[in-house]
Amino acid sequence: IAHELAELSTNPLVNAWYAGEDPTAPTEIGDLCEGLYGTGGGGGYIGQVTRDQKGKTYNMNGNKGRKFMVQWIWSPVLKSSAGPNALD
Template identity: 70%
Template sequence: DVYVQDFCGQVCGFHYFTFPSIVGYTLPYAWAGNSQKLCPGVCAYPFAVPEYIPGLKPKKSPNGDVGVDGMISVIGHEIAELATNPLVNAWYAGSDPTAPVEIADLCEGIYGTGGGGSYTGQMLEDHDGATYNMNGIRRRFLVQWVWNHVVNYCTGPNALDQ
């Protein structure tokens, strides 16, 4: 196993870029970790619940792997931010460029219609109780929503549209 600084404490994934002075070119990249062993309640929510939310039951992961299903949402989160802020100097909310709130950070924990606060929003459940909001090829996924600057609220795969 490889341990990445701040994983499970401050981040579940991140994006950044390489420096031309070190590798010869600028290349944006993203990283997401599998939290199954170390911190599923932190990085695989809502398939695992943090200890600080007593009584909340975890949702069943759509592919039977809490760590990887949690990573899917983190990967989507980081790709959205990588596309809109590849060099960490482009789109962000807030007035402090040293602590940007990016497009996916604004919608952390929102997975469906009505989400916000501690409510994840409306999500679909399949015949065996697994929770998802997006269909893939022979797989289902739960991905968090991202900020839509055109309508000024979080948008994403909508359980109401299925």
């Protein structure tokens, strides 16, 4: 859901925000970082994430001990993918 909300909020005209020079090949803000969930991710590797005692991976701590895996999105400020990291 976070992926789609990020794209909707950065693209209010729904005209396919795109990166690069080619508007015929749109890449929305969430798609630029698809599959990235932690530092060092890329090429099929999701990045550094935390594992709980049951072996489940997560990158974000929630209320009441809940844990979530949230995809990173493109940051135009950092010019790279950015997102939550439970390791930090």
